[in-house]
Structures are given as C-alpha cells and as structure tokens.
Amino acid sequence: MKLTLKVWRQSAPGDKGRMVGYQVDDADEDMSFLELLDVLNEKLILSGDEPVAFDHDCREGICGACSMVINGHPHGPQKATTACQLHLRHFRDGETITIEPWRSAAFPVVKDLVVDRSSFDRVIQAGGYVSVPTGAAPDAHATPVPKVHADRAFTAAACIGCGACVAACPNGSASLFLGAKITHLGELPQGQPERDSRVVRMVEQHDAEGFGGCTNTGACAVSCPKEIPLDVISQLNHDYIAATSGRRTSA
Numbered sequence: 001m002k003l004t005l006k007v008w009r010q011s012a013p014g015d016k017g018r019m020v021g022y023q024v025d026d027a028d029e030d031m032s033f034l035e036l037l038d039v040l041n042e043k044l045i046l047s048g049d050e051p052v053a054f055d056h057d058c059r060e061g062i063c064g065a066c067s068m069v070i071n072g073h074p075h076g077p078q079k080a081t082t083a084c085q086l087h088l089r090h091f092r093d094g095e096t097i098t099i100e101p102w103r104s105a106a107f108p109v110v111k112d113l114v115v116d117r118s119s120f121d122r123v124i125q126a127g128g129y130v131s132v133p134t135g136a137a138p139d140a141h142a143t144p145v146p147k148v149h150a151d152r153a154f155t156a157a158a159c160i161g162c163g164a165c166v167a168a169c170p171n172g173s174a175s176l177f178l179g180a181k182i183t184h185l186g187e188l189p190q191g192q193p194e195r196d197s198r199v200v201r202m203v204e205q206h207d208a209e210g211f212g213g214c215t216n217t218g219a220c221a222v223s224c225p226k227e228i229p230l231d232v233i234s235q236l237n238h239d240y241i242a243a244t245s246g247r248r249t250s251a
Contacts, residue, residue, distance in 0.1 A: 001027040001088060004096040005040060007052055010109050017109065019098070029089040033076060034059060034066060036088060037099075053112040059084040061225065064162030068113045069100040074164035074223045082162065082225045102167040106174070106210040119209040120161050123174070124181060126205035131193040143189050153187035156180045158226040165220035165228075171212030176220040178206050179232030182239055196243035203240055 003024045010017030024043075027036055034056050041051035057065040066083040070076035076086040091097060099113065107115040145153075159180035166174050182199050185191030191198075214233055221230040 001029060001091070001093045003027050003036070003088075003091065003094070005036075006096060006098045007040075007112070008100045009052070009112055010101075011111065013108055013110060027088055029087070031088050032059070032084055033070065033086040033088070034084045053110075053114045055114050056084060061085045062160065064160030067102050067115060067117070067163055067167070069098075069102065069167055071098055074102070074167040075162070075225050079222075080225055080227050082160075085225075102163050104163075104166045104172040104211070106172065107163060107166065115163075117161070117163050119211070120163065120174070120177065122209065123178065123202055123205045124161075126201040127181065127185075127198045128194060128201065130185065130190045132190060145188060149187040153184050156183040156187070156228065156232055159184075159224075159228050160226060162225065164223045164225060166211065168219040168223035169212065169214075170217060170219065171215060172210075173214045173220070174206055174209075174211040175214035175233045175236060176224060176228055176230070178202060179234075179236035180228050183232040183235045186235060186239055195239065199236065199239040199243050203236075 005022045005024060006019045007022060008017055009020045022040055024036065024040055027039065031039070034054075037052060037054055044051045055065040055067055057063040059066070061082040061084060064082070066075075068075070068083050070083065070086070075081060075083045076090070078086050078090050101107075101109050101113045102115045104115075106119045107117055110116050157180075159177060161177060163174075163177070165176035166172055182202065185198065186195055216230075216233070218230055221228065
C-alpha cells in the first residue's frame with residue numbers, strides 16, 4: 001500500500017505546531033496503525049530526521065496509551081477499536097490519512113502526538129480509596145453482589161482511561177470517564193462507605209482540571225474503544241445530586 005500521512009508535529013508544549021506530510025510506499029494491509037508509524041519513524045531516523053513522538057505501551061488494546069485522532073476520529077474510524085488494534089486493511093491504497101493528538105485544554109500537547117493525561121490521574125486520586133477490613137483475605141462468597149450489579153460494575157471497569165471520550169466531545173468533557181469510575185465502585189458493596197464523598201471530590205477535580213460540561217451529545221460513547229455505555233453519566237449525575245442534597249436514594 002502507498003499512503004500519504006499528514007501528521008501533527010510540535011516540538012514542545014509552548015511551540016506552534018503544524019501538519020507535515022509524509023509518504024509511505026511499502027505499507028502492508030496487515031500492519032497495525034502503530035506499526036505504520038514505526039515504519040515511518042525508521043525512515044525518518046535513517047534520513048536523519050526527527051521521528052514522530054507518539055504514546056504506546058501494551059499494543060493489545062488494554063493500556064489506553066495509543067491516543068491519537070485518525071481522520072477526525074479518536075483511535076480511528078473502526079468502532080470499538082484502539083489505535084494499536086486498528087489495521088491498515090480498513091484504509092484504501094493511495095489514501096491520505098491525517099493524524100493528530102487529542103484536542104483538549106486538559107490534555108496539553110507534550111510533543112507531536114503525545115499529550116499529558118495526568119489530569120485523569122488526579123481525578124482518580126481525588127476519589128480516594130475504599131474502606132476494607134484489614135487481615136486475611138475474605139472468602140470469595142463472603143460479600144454477596146447481585147449479578148446485575150456485578151455485570152454493570154464490570155462493564156464500567158472496562159474503561160482504560162485513554163481519553164477518547166474527551167477528544168470526541170465538542171465540550172471537552174470527561175463525563176464518560178468520570179461516570180465509569182463512579183459507577184464501577186458505586187455498584188459494589190465495597191464502594192458504599194465513601195460513595196457520596198467520592199463523587200463530590202471527583203466532580204470538583206474534573207472541573208478544576210478544565211474539562212467541559214456534558215450536554216449529552218453522545219459522541220463520547222460512540223468513540224469509546226471499550227463501548228462504555230452513555231448511561232454511566234446518568235449514574236454520575238444521580239450520585240452527585242444525592243450526595244450534595246443529602247438525600248441518598250437507591251440507584
């Protein structure tokens with residue numbers, strides 16, 4: 001395959017960035033998208049040019065590191081797929097592909113396609129910990145969890161914190177990410193003691209980081225590679241209202 005890549009290049013956080021075009025003439029349809037960038041970087045290094053900086057780690061769709069906007073879509077046009085799992089068979093020979101970093105004030109560009117997502121870490125840290133008794137590990141069946149709650153907790157826990165929801169949102173909101181973290185613990189018995197204080201602290205940190213407000217466009221859920229459902233935002237709103245009004249009701 002022959003592909004034209006238009007890649008965002010930015011040397012440092014305060015520098016002015018620009019789109020730079022590159023030609024890759026020996027791509028293979030079985031390559032992953034990150035392997036395509038590897039091939040491009042090998043060519044740039046051999047020619048004495050600066051390689052394109054991009055985040056990656058597991059390359060198995062688990063870590064959420066491979067954050068980039070491909071042809072206007074976070075992680076690319078393939079639904080429920082991270083950039084590292086996206087293969088070139090989903091593109092046409094001779095196609096021009098644009099590659100950009102996440103666009104959000106809360107995710108400042110570090111270099112090229114790499115953004116600083118430590119704001120997510122601070123939101124999670126604001127949630128604190130769960131209260132558990134110390135000592136020997138309890139038996140697996142010691143704390144019953146209804147299946148409907150366990151399933152919903154597992155669904156929410158699938159969030160990998162990649163930030164695609166923020167990149168897709170026209171408001172730059174992280175409500176889907178935040179809702180997933182709130183729902184994950186809110187559905188389990190272990191998450192109940194700090195349930196109210198957790199949601200208040202995390203929402204306050206979310207806003208302090210500069211993320212926008214949610215207007216329920218649904219773009220976040222569409223772009224989520226782990227298909228976190230939009231209704232976790234409803235759970236987030238429910239818990240926040242219950243916590244701030246002092247009227248805890250069943251979810």
